[in-house]
Amino acid sequence: MMESKVINVREGDSNLLTVFDLWWDGHGQERVPVGFLPKCGVMAEQNGRPVAVTWLYMDNSIGAAWVAWLTTRPGLKGKESVRALNYLLESVEEVADEFDYKLLFTMAQGRGLQSWFKRRGFIENHSGMSQLFKSLK
Structure with a gap:
């Protein structure tokens, strides 16, 4: 049972980024x-x-937010x-709701x-898509 919930806003918080990078590596992801x-x-x-x-990308013009890079601690069992x-x-939904x-x-x-x-109520809009990035600097 989940006994505690901590919501961290990462602004200047290198710990959250460090944990994320280690887990991402642990799952064999770039x-x-x-x-x-x-x-x-x-x-x-x-x-x-x-x-x-x-991570939650929060658009400032239309009230939509992108839930991205969802990951778990490596080694957790399925359940x-x-x-x-x-x-x-649930925590992400609370944060999004708090900001309307x-x-x-x-x-x-x-x-x-x-x-x-x-x-959990998400509806598929497109299938067969890829994530593509281009660095401008």
């Missing part, structure tokens, strides 16, 4: 480009230990991961994560 993460990082903790993290992600998404955002959107790779989002 790190998110430096400087690309928004100020709003959300972390769920269980018994004072981080278990899941995501533990789902529980952590459920808790994390009306829409969350995300991109998910893999049927398992896509199904998980759908079970």
